[in-house]
Amino acid sequence: MPEQRTWRKSSYSGVNNNCVEVADLPDATAVRDSKQPDAAALAFPVAEWRAFLAGVDRDEFEG
Numbered sequence: 001m002p003e004q005r006t007w008r009k010s011s012y013s014g015v016n017n018n019c020v021e022v023a024d025l026p027d028a029t030a031v032r033d034s035k036q037p038d039a040a041a042l043a044f045p046v047a048e049w050r051a052f053l054a055g056v057d058r059d060e061f062e063g
Helices: 046-057
Strands: 020-024 028-033 042-045
Touching: 028 046, 042 046
Parallel strands: none
Antiparallel strands: 020 028, 028 042
């Protein structure tokens, strides 16, 4: 039986669903395109996902 995942998206995504969704896995975080929920998702190890979020908090990805 496939694993049930609870997907969530940012409250900043608005009503058009142009965003990514994330789901917690036992040892990773899964990321998918909200417009294509049946397509493949990417999984990132917990440490990498936390490092990414920390970089976002520090504005490391501002263009």
